Amino acid sequence: MSRIFLQKRGLFFLMIVFLMLLPLAMPVKAENFDRSQYIYDFAHLLTDQEAADLQNLAKELGEARETAFIILTVSGTDGKDIVQYVEDFYDENAPGYDQPHGNTAILAIDMQERDIYLAGFKKAEQYLGDGRLDQIRENITPDLSDGHYFQAFLAFITTSHEYMGYEPSDGSSSDGYSGYGPGESSDGYNGNDSGADPENIFFQWWFQLIASIIVAAVIVAIMAYRSGGRVTVNAGTYMNSDQSRVLNKYDNFVRQTVTKQRKPSNNTNSGGGGGITGGGHSHSGSSGKF
Amino acid sequence: MILHYKCPGCGSDMGFDAESGELSCEACGRHENIENYPEELKSVRFSEDEANEYHCENCGAVLITEAETAATSCSFCGAGVVIADRLSGTLAPAKVIPFTISKEEATKAFQKWCRKGLLTPKGFMNADRIKSLTGMYIPFWLFDLNSKVQVNATCTKVRTYEQGDYIYTETKYYDAFRDINLDYVKIPVDASEKMNDQLMDKLEPYPYDQLKDFKTPYLAGYIAEKYNYTDEELLPRAKDKISGYIESYIQSTLTGYHSVNYTNKHIDTRNKNSDYVLLPVWMVSYDYNNSEYTFAMNGETGKIVGKPPISTSKVAMWFSGITAGTFLALKCVSLMMGGGFW
Numbered sequence: 250m251s252r253i254f255l256q257k258r259g260l261f262f263l264m265i266v267f268l269m270l271l272p273l274a275m276p277v278k279a280e281n282f283d284r285s286q287y288i289y290d291f292a293h294l295l296t297d298q299e300a301a302d303l304q305n306l307a308k309e310l311g312e313a314r315e316t317a318f319i320i321l322t323v324s325g326t327d328g329k330d331i332v333q334y335v336e337d338f339y340d341e342n343a344p345g346y347d348q349p350h351g352n353t354a355i356l357a358i359d360m361q362e363r364d365i366y367l368a369g370f371k372k373a374e375q376y377l378g379d380g381r382l383d384q385i386r387e388n389i390t391p392d393l394s395d396g397h398y399f400q401a402f403l404a405f406i407t408t409s410h411e412y413m414g415y416e417p418s419d420g421s422s423s424d425g426y427s428g429y430g431p432g433e434s435s436d437g438y439n440g441n442d443s444g445a446d447p448e449n450i451f452f453q454w455w456f457q458l459i460a461s462i463i464v465a466a467v468i469v470a471i472m473a474y475r476s477g478g479r480v481t482v483n484a485g486t487y488m489n490s491d492q493s494r495v496l497n498k499y500d501n502f503v504r505q506t507v508t509k510q511r512k513p514s515n516n517t518n519s520g521g522g523g524g525i526t527g528g529g530h531s532h533s534g535s536s537g538k539f
Numbered sequence: 540m541i542l543h544y545k546c547p548g549c550g551s552d553m554g555f556d557a558e559s560g561e562l563s564c565e566a567c568g569r570h571e572n573i574e575n576y577p578e579e580l581k582s583v584r585f586s587e588d589e590a591n592e593y594h595c596e597n598c599g600a601v602l603i604t605e606a607e608t609a610a611t612s613c614s615f616c617g618a619g620v621v622i623a624d625r626l627s628g629t630l631a632p633a634k635v636i637p638f639t640i641s642k643e644e645a646t647k648a649f650q651k652w653c654r655k656g657l658l659t660p661k662g663f664m665n666a667d668r669i670k671s672l673t674g675m676y677i678p679f680w681l682f683d684l685n686s687k688v689q690v691n692a693t694c695t696k697v698r699t700y701e702q703g704d705y706i707y708t709e710t711k712y713y714d715a716f717r718d719i720n721l722d723y724v725k726i727p728v729d730a731s732e733k734m735n736d737q738l739m740d741k742l743e744p745y746p747y748d749q750l751k752d753f754k755t756p757y758l759a760g761y762i763a764e765k766y767n768y769t770d771e772e773l774l775p776r777a778k779d780k781i782s783g784y785i786e787s788y789i790q791s792t793l794t795g796y797h798s799v800n801y802t803n804k805h806i807d808t809r810n811k812n813s814d815y816v817l818l819p820v821w822m823v824s825y826d827y828n829n830s831e832y833t834f835a836m837n838g839e840t841g842k843i844v845g846k847p848p849i850s851t852s853k854v855a856m857w858f859s860g861i862t863a864g865t866f867l868a869l870k871c872v873s874l875m876m877g878g879g880f881w
């Protein structure tokens with residue numbers, strides 16, 4: 250019940266913002282872009298029902314993070330690089346959760362080149378830095394390769410939503426900007442990634458619980474063991490240090506061996522991080538093949 | 540021969556007083572210094588056919604003794620008596636550490652210790668079921684050991700560095716030798732058959748500056764036993780007690796290496812001197828839940844050892860408490876690291 254209420258309220262809020270921003274909408278094509286549509290399946294990979302489901306999910310989870318989760322599928326990019334294509338898409342259509350060129354996370358795939366690119370703008374740039382986007386991309390690439398597009402897109406939306414629930418670490422990038430979306434305090438985060446890894450085992454509650462149990466077991470065991478009194482003498486207690494010493498010693502170098510090993514190479518098939526669009530919007534990113 | 544201490548003033552029995560370290564008479568309060576007390580037991584020889592029945596000098600009652608008993612109290616009149624036969628000749632102790640903790644202090648200290656137990660059951664913590672508290676002089680051998688150690692070892696130092704596309708691992712081998720002299724003095728080994736060795740080891744250390752030349756009056760009013768094992772018989776245990784110390788000393792001389800492989804290790808430990816001494820221990824026997832627990836207290840330092848009963852409910856309480864606390868702490872840490880609280 251309360252969720253429906255929240256949804257309604259969110260919708261209402263959205264409409265107000267729309268009305269307020271409508272006159273300001275400046276980009277050329279932006280007027281005929283429906284900012285509340287999140288699924289752009291130009292490559293026709295989804296059934297109508299799947300597209301509708303994803304649209305609902307993106308809308309619902311997007312509200313929670315104040316971010317537009319956009320799925321973009323194409324067959325060919327007019328010769329553009331996929332990164333370029335996504336940047337242009339953002340510049341021209343000005344998507345965003347509540348304002349043009351607002352908080353946006355885009356998953357784009359090109360069926361011709363079998364390219365995949367993930368990008369985060371504004372708030373999503375901070376919360377979904379290159380590192381987190383890499384993780385998401387690696388998670389969904391197997392599904393894409395197998396043709397399970399719906400599952401992959403679903404995972405993109407849910408995982409992005411989840412990761413955005415974790416604070417990004419305050420990196421030290423220079424391109425500070427402020428003011429993304431109402432309700433979000435502009436405490437001048439900046440975009441670079443390397444935030445705490447949400448997949449880190451340390452953050453899993455079950456790991457924390459097991460660790461706590463082990464710590465408690467060890468401490469109680471020590472307490473029980475020590476309850477009977479413990480030995481308090483050590484090597485120094487009975488040693489006569491005046492008479493105890495090394496009388497004679499030598500350390501002769503005998504020989505040496507050297508082995509060499511090739512450095513592990515870093516070429517995974519990922520590449521490309523974020524960048525800045527032609528329109529001057531900076532973003533994070535992760536690209537690869539599937 | 541039975542030794543018994545009569546007050547020169549009033550003729551009552553005298554006993555050793557832990558507080559003053561002197562013989563004292565409870566009746567008239569007279570104190571007698573012990574350190575100047577004439578002692579000729581070392582030279583005295585008693586007849587070989589040792590009597591197996593002794594009579595109290597005070598009241599004439601038969602003294603109930605075991606074969607090891609060297610000092611006890613008459614069960615009839617309570618007078619402290621010392622059986623001189625069992626403390627003379629080769630059985631004469633060289634030194635003694637007298638009790639400095641009196642019976643009352645020992646009782647209080649034991650009760651305090653029981654209350655401190657974090658895992659002990661509530662009923663036990665009252666410490667109101669002390670069955671007996673016995674002051675005993677336990678026979679110990681104090682060994683002075685000398686160890687001559689020679690070790691050869693092949694040691695390595697490992698360094699890695701990068702050059703171009705490669706990681707190089709450079710291993711340097713050294714032939715190391717150490718000739719070490721180690722002296723350990725006054726290593727205590729209990730020579731009583733009855734006493735649990737682990738329990739006695741935990742009572743250490745004894746403050747050796749309190750060692751006094753042995754005089755029989757120190758034993759007046761306490762139980763004392765003669766040794767069951769000779770120093771020769773106990774030498775292996777003394778060596779065993781320092782073997783770990785020797786190993787760690789050897790290791791401490793071979794630092795700075797990544798690996799140490801001993802190719803030859805020669806340890807020769809000899810007994811330079813061994814003294815027979817009596818050390819003070821309060822033995823506490825305690826009834827709880829129909830079983831008897833035994834504790835020992837160092838009669839000089841007050842250190843208490845022995846396994847108290849463990850309360851399962853307290854274990855459960857501590858366990859869940861620490862688990863919850865640690866869990867919360869980990870949550871907070873993960874929150875600070877940016878992982879979110881849940």
Ligand SMILES: [Zn+2]
Pocket residue numbers: 546547548549550551564565566567568569
């Ligand atoms: Zn008197």
Ligand SMILES: [Zn+2]
Pocket residue numbers: 595596597598599600613614615616617618
């Ligand atoms: Zn008597």
